Amino acid sequence: MDQQMREDLLKLFQTKLNRAMVYYLETCTRCGVCTTACHVYQSMPQARYIAAYRAEIVRRIYKKHFKGQGKLWPSYGEAKELTEAALQELYDAAYSCTGCRRCMVYCPFGIDTQMLMSIAKLLLVGAHAEPEILTLLADTSIEKGRSLEFFKEGFLQGVKNLEQKVVEKWKLEAEGKTVIPVDVEGAELLYVALAGAHSIIPAAAVFNAAGENWTLSFFEAVNFGAFVGDPTRTKLILDRIVNEALRLKVKEVCICECGTAYRVMKQLSGTQPFKVSSVTEVHARYLREGRIRVSKKAFEGQVVTYHDPCQIARNGGVLEEPRFILQHLTDDFREMAPDPRYNYCCGGGGGLVALGEDTLDFRMKSAKVKAEQVQKTGATVLATACENCHTQLSDLNRHYGLGLNVQFLTSMVADALVVS
Amino acid sequence: MQTAYYLVLVPMVYAAFAVFVLGTVWRLVQTARRPAHPTTLQIFPKKEPAWLYAVGDTFLMPSIFRHSPVLWFFLAVFHVAVLLLIIGHLELFGDWPIFQLVPHEVFLGRGFVGLVAAVSVLYLFFRRFHAPVRDLSVPEDYYLLILLFLTIIFGSQMDWARRWYDYDVMGVSAYRAYLWSLVMLKPFVPDEILYSGHAFMLVLHVFFANLFLMVFPFTKMMHTFLALPMNLLRRG
Amino acid sequence: MSEAIHADKVMDLKGLPCPMPVVKVSKGIKEVAVGQILEAQTTDPGSLTDFPAWARTSGNEIVETIQENGIIRIFIRRKV
Numbered sequence: 001m002d003q004q005m006r007e008d009l010l011k012l013f014q015t016k017l018n019r020a021m022v023y024y025l026e027t028c029t030r031c032g033v034c035t036t037a038c039h040v041y042q043s044m045p046q047a048r049y050i051a052a053y054r055a056e057i058v059r060r061i062y063k064k065h066f067k068g069q070g071k072l073w074p075s076y077g078e079a080k081e082l083t084e085a086a087l088q089e090l091y092d093a094a095y096s097c098t099g100c101r102r103c104m105v106y107c108p109f110g111i112d113t114q115m116l117m118s119i120a121k122l123l124l125v126g127a128h129a130e131p132e133i134l135t136l137l138a139d140t141s142i143e144k145g146r147s148l149e150f151f152k153e154g155f156l157q158g159v160k161n162l163e164q165k166v167v168e169k170w171k172l173e174a175e176g177k178t179v180i181p182v183d184v185e186g187a188e189l190l191y192v193a194l195a196g197a198h199s200i201i202p203a204a205a206v207f208n209a210a211g212e213n214w215t216l217s218f219f220e221a222v223n224f225g226a227f228v229g230d231p232t233r234t235k236l237i238l239d240r241i242v243n244e245a246l247r248l249k250v251k252e253v254c255i256c257e258c259g260t261a262y263r264v265m266k267q268l269s270g271t272q273p274f275k276v277s278s279v280t281e282v283h284a285r286y287l288r289e290g291r292i293r294v295s296k297k298a299f300e301g302q303v304v305t306y307h308d309p310c311q312i313a314r315n316g317g318v319l320e321e322p323r324f325i326l327q328h329l330t331d332d333f334r335e336m337a338p339d340p341r342y343n344y345c346c347g348g349g350g351g352l353v354a355l356g357e358d359t360l361d362f363r364m365k366s367a368k369v370k371a372e373q374v375q376k377t378g379a380t381v382l383a384t385a386c387e388n389c390h391t392q393l394s395d396l397n398r399h400y401g402l403g404l405n406v407q408f409l410t411s412m413v414a415d416a417l418v419v420s
Numbered sequence: 421m422q423t424a425y426y427l428v429l430v431p432m433v434y435a436a437f438a439v440f441v442l443g444t445v446w447r448l449v450q451t452a453r454r455p456a457h458p459t460t461l462q463i464f465p466k467k468e469p470a471w472l473y474a475v476g477d478t479f480l481m482p483s484i485f486r487h488s489p490v491l492w493f494f495l496a497v498f499h500v501a502v503l504l505l506i507i508g509h510l511e512l513f514g515d516w517p518i519f520q521l522v523p524h525e526v527f528l529g530r531g532f533v534g535l536v537a538a539v540s541v542l543y544l545f546f547r548r549f550h551a552p553v554r555d556l557s558v559p560e561d562y563y564l565l566i567l568l569f570l571t572i573i574f575g576s577q578m579d580w581a582r583r584w585y586d587y588d589v590m591g592v593s594a595y596r597a598y599l600w601s602l603v604m605l606k607p608f609v610p611d612e613i614l615y616s617g618h619a620f621m622l623v624l625h626v627f628f629a630n631l632f633l634m635v636f637p638f639t640k641m642m643h644t645f646l647a648l649p650m651n652l653l654r655r656g
Numbered sequence: 657m658s659e660a661i662h663a664d665k666v667m668d669l670k671g672l673p674c675p676m677p678v679v680k681v682s683k684g685i686k687e688v689a690v691g692q693i694l695e696a697q698t699t700d701p702g703s704l705t706d707f708p709a710w711a712r713t714s715g716n717e718i719v720e721t722i723q724e725n726g727i728i729r730i731f732i733r734r735k736v
Contacts, residue, residue: 020457023650027643030561031491032553033484047555056556069638078558104463108481109647110654112461133682136714137675144709151705154721158701161726194674195702220702222674258674267459317464341465356679391673 001084005127009082010065012126015231016119017066024111025062028052034113037103039344040096043368051103051113054093058116061086087129094120094229095131096362098349100310105341117350121229131358134228134351141224142233145240148218155218156182162197162204170205170419180204183248184215189282190250190274192221192241192261194387199256202414203279209417210291214254217244221261222387227351238264245274254282257408259311259349259386266316278312280385283413284321287328294328294416304330305379306409307393308343309386322385322409329416334377344370346384348392363392364399371400385409422614428627429598429614430607436630443637448645462656474651491547494540501537504528505575512595513603526592531583534576541569560639567632574625581618589616661720661731663695664688670699670727677703678710685716685734693719696730703728 017025034051036042041049048054056078063070063079070079080086099114124130144151163179166172172179180200181187191207191214193199200216207214219240225233245253253269253276255262266276286292306326312318319340326333336343347367352359374382374393382397382404384390394406467473476482484492507519508527522528529536545565548557581587594610601608613619635641667684669677681696688694696707704721707730711718720731 017454018457019451019454020461020650020653022451022454023646023653026451027640027646027650029640029643030553030556030558031484031495032556033488033491035552036487045552047552050552050556052556056558067638075559076563077560101463104654106483106487108477108484109643109650110461110463110477111650112654115457115461133679136682136710137678139713140678140706140710143713144705147709147712151708154704154708155701157723158704158728161723162701165726193702195677195706196672196674196700198671199674200701218705220674220706224675314464317466319465341463354675354679356676387674391676 034103034106037106040366055116057093090120098345100345118229125230138224138233141237166204181215187215188213189252191254192217193256202411205414210286223264257385259309263311284324293418298416302381303332303379304381305377307384308340309389346389346392353388381405432630436633440633461653470655474655477651478648494543498540504533531579571628664692666695694732
């Protein structure tokens, strides 16, 4: 790595050094309490998978380039110069961390490993050493925001074609009504889905059953900028949705079952005239207000458990709502142990699922403990509220032969709808 | 020899305190002036009042208790012992009625507090020789524990000599005279300190303590001040 | 419907979770030669915006999009 490159990367590093980050970089006492926090370590007990070890890889570079200590006496804290080899270490640390923040619960100081890994990810982006596909996906999302007019017609036609399915399955009164409204100014609620029909059809059924004045976003909710750890791209992708919500003057932006999308939108969109909810929160509200009714028949005889998506539950605060919904869907709900704050990551976060088959082997091995946790509940239905988790849990289900029925919570609500 | 003793006991003490106070304030101010993180960093479910839970996290270390009870025991013992030793040092300046709620001679615990502190430091030190903590440790972790151990052992030795072996050449009145002279900026080291056979114990104690204070602001020791704000971030 | 376009490779991306259609097509496009055509079949309306945006970003070209019986067929020419 030449001097210019190193300086450029260190400038990027510098941009990450806000107060909280400096706390996290300065404080670790390497007490080792976080050792067993990481699901990767639990599944494969190697030191490199300990949160403090991952963090130290970033911290060594910080000591070398930003602290007097590392300049005067590098061996004191094992300070390390930013080199090609260091980049490789950063890659291994950051892309074996799913950003679930379980270790943050263990740490006596509450050091946020995900945040420290965001430095690693940003340096990799700066060095063009990040997983290419994540950047390509992020750029695709940004491009969509730029040239919306160009894609609009095709999308509207595609959505039209889905409407029939919604009507058929739920026997909704479709007369004179748009089943999947798009681009409706003055709607109450903007629903931001994913590209897949499975993310739109059940949600549409529930919105219509609840008599919601809603509109579907042109954009997909997921933020690949956040996965790849690029703040600029994250912001551009987020802004597409914020601008659409402002243009349509909606009062609420409802994010589909996608953990990253929810946390980014909820915590990063700033003060806006609309509120941000997850579809789980919205469905719980409909049930509470009696706007929809569901029957337990759809899942009769089934044992149901729920996987808390890290970014929605531990990091997003949506904990009670899914349980409230599940009470209406089944009489046999079983919690995983230990409690949701300590829930294991599915093993697919931080962009690992989006890297597809390249990470499949690692994802299956590293989430052994998750598979065991699910198995111990004795459940036959595994519900979750995140696309990423759903994909990973389905892979685990296959790999470990768990024989589970992996379900989206929205689909379960839609399947159990009692349409009067 | 007495010149070397004097250098450690007077100029180096001033230098150490200056580095410690100015360094710590400078580091804290420098950090506080950085921009806040734009989003919440909290972990859910949130418990109210968050600040009280953050105080609890900081001083009771519940997460360590849950995941590593033996470590928690030694950490708790160590931190409490250090606190008592600091109080003991304050008593070397004069009589504090508040500390005499439990009536005792200067330095609570008849020398056992120092012993307990030393033993817990040894535990913290030797646990670093075992995986997985060994894989996480860097030289800093060992150096600081060695420095703490040396400071505590030479300090405690004076207390032990006085209490357990009836050594009475250096006593509380001599320490008070010495420490007050430092505070008053009229440094003076009494002869019974400078010329006693045990003087080297005191000098080594002060020397290692000086070193410790001087590295404090630039090492992980800053967790002393950062633990609470960090736990506040986590509690929201 | 139009069968005029000859696809050199056909990928079935129906019902895949996010973001697999784009991930798979990014890999699949490398398996046809420059100038050849890849046909992606999906059922997801999001693909109708995702694929053109992806094509622009990655420098490939969408030559035709056909929607029939709920199936979306997107023909992509590899250009780079």
